[in-house]
Amino acid sequence: MLLADFIKKGVAALEPLYPxxxxxxxxLMLCENILGTKSYTHIVEPKYNIDRKSEQPLxxxxxxxxxxxxxxxVIGRSDFCGRSFKVNGSVLIPRPETELLVRxxxxxxxxxxxxxxxxxxxxxxxxILDLCTGSGNIAWSVALGVPGARVVGVDISEAALDVARxxxxxxxxxxxxxxxxxxxxxxxxxxxxxxxxxSFDLVLSNPPYIMEKEKPLMRKNVVDFEPAQALFVxxxxxLVFYRAVARWSQRFLSPDGKGLTEINEALPTETVGxxxxxxxxxIDVVKDFFDKKRFVFYMK
Numbered sequence: 001m002l003l004a005d006f007i008k009k010g011v012a013a014l015e016p017l018y019p020x021x022x023x024x025x026x027x028l029m030l031c032e033n034i035l036g037t038k039s040y041t042h043i044v045e046p047k048y049n050i051d052r053k054s055e056q057p058l059x060x061x062x063x064x065x066x067x068x069x070x071x072x073x074v075i076g077r078s079d080f081c082g083r084s085f086k087v088n089g090s091v092l093i094p095r096p097e098t099e100l101l102v103r104x105x106x107x108x109x110x111x112x113x114x115x116x117x118x119x120x121x122x123x124x125x126x127x128i129l130d131l132c133t134g135s136g137n138i139a140w141s142v143a144l145g146v147p148g149a150r151v152v153g154v155d156i157s158e159a160a161l162d163v164a165r166x167x168x169x170x171x172x173x174x175x176x177x178x179x180x181x182x183x184x185x186x187x188x189x190x191x192x193x194x195x196x197x198x199s200f201d202l203v204l205s206n207p208p209y210i211m212e213k214e215k216p217l218m219r220k221n222v223v224d225f226e227p228a229q230a231l232f233v234x235x236x237x238x239l240v241f242y243r244a245v246a247r248w249s250q251r252f253l254s255p256d257g258k259g260l261t262e263i264n265e266a267l268p269t270e271t272v273g274x275x276x277x278x279x280x281x282x283i284d285v286v287k288d289f290f291d292k293k294r295f296v297f298y299m300k
Contacts, residue, residue, distance in 0.1 A: 136164030
C-alpha cells in the first residue's frame with residue numbers, strides 16, 4: 001500500500017472521533033513511530049510504499065485509535081518540554097499548558113542557584129518537590145533544566161512511579177551533569193506522614209482537579225483511557241488535593257521558597273482561598289496561553 005493511501009484512509013477512519021486536522025496529525029505520528037517516516041514523506045515521495053511487515057502493526061494500531069485510545073498510549077510516548085517521555089495507561093498524558101509551570105520553575109530555580117554561587121562548594125543545591133508526579137514529566141524536565149538541582153517526585157501509584165523511574169535521559173544527564181530525580185511512593189492526602197527529605201526551595205504540583213460533573217464535557221479518549229485517580233475529584237470536595245498541597249508546603253517549603261500548582265480554571269478564587277487560609281500571603285493566579293486561569297503561585 002502506498003503511504004499516501006494509508007494516510008488518506010487512516011484520516012477518514014478517525015474523522016468520526018477528531019477534527020480532520022487532528023486526525024491527520026495522529027496518523028502522521030503513527031507512521032513516524034512505526035515506519036520512521038516524516039510528516040512530509042508522502043508528499044516528497046508520492047510512490048513511497050509501505051513494506052508488508054509494517055502493515056499488520058499499522059492495522060493493529062489503527063484499531064486501537066478507532067476505539068478512542070490516545071495516540072500517545074498507542075505509540076508509548078508523549079512530547080513535553082522538547083523531550084520524549086514514556087507513557088502508558090498508568091499515567092496522564094502531559095499537557096502543553098503544564099510546560100508553562102515547568103518554565104517558571106526552571107527560571108526560579110536557576111535564579112536561586114545563581115544566588116548561591118558565591119558560597120562555592122559549600123553552596124546548598126536547589127531542592128524541588130514535585131507532588132503527584134505521574135510520569136515524572138515535571139520532575140525530569142526541571143531536573144534537566146537546572147543541572148545540580150535535587151528533585152523529589154511523589155505519587156501514590158506504584159505503576160506511575162515505575163513509569164517515572166523508567167524515563168531514560170541518561171545521555172542528557174551525562175552531558176549536562178544534571179541529577180536524576182528521586183521518586184517516592186506516598187499519599188499526599190496523608191499530609192502528616194513522616195517524610196524525611198528535608199525542606200525544599202520549590203514545591204510543584206499538578207494534582208487531580210477535574211470535578212466528576214465535568215466528565216460529560218470531556219473527550220472519550222480522556223475519560224475512557226487516562227487514569228481516573230489522577231484526574232477526578234468529588235463534586236462535594238473539589239479542593240481536597242489543594243488543601244493537601246498547602247499542608248505539604250507548610251511543612252516542607254523553606255521560608256523563602258515558592259509553590260507552583262496547576263488548578264481548575266473554574267475554581268481560581270476558591271483555590272487561592274485554600275492557600276491564604278493556610279498562611280501563604282503572596283498568592284498570584286497566572287493564566288495559560290489559552291488565557292485561562294491555570295496556575296496559582298504562592299509564598300509564605
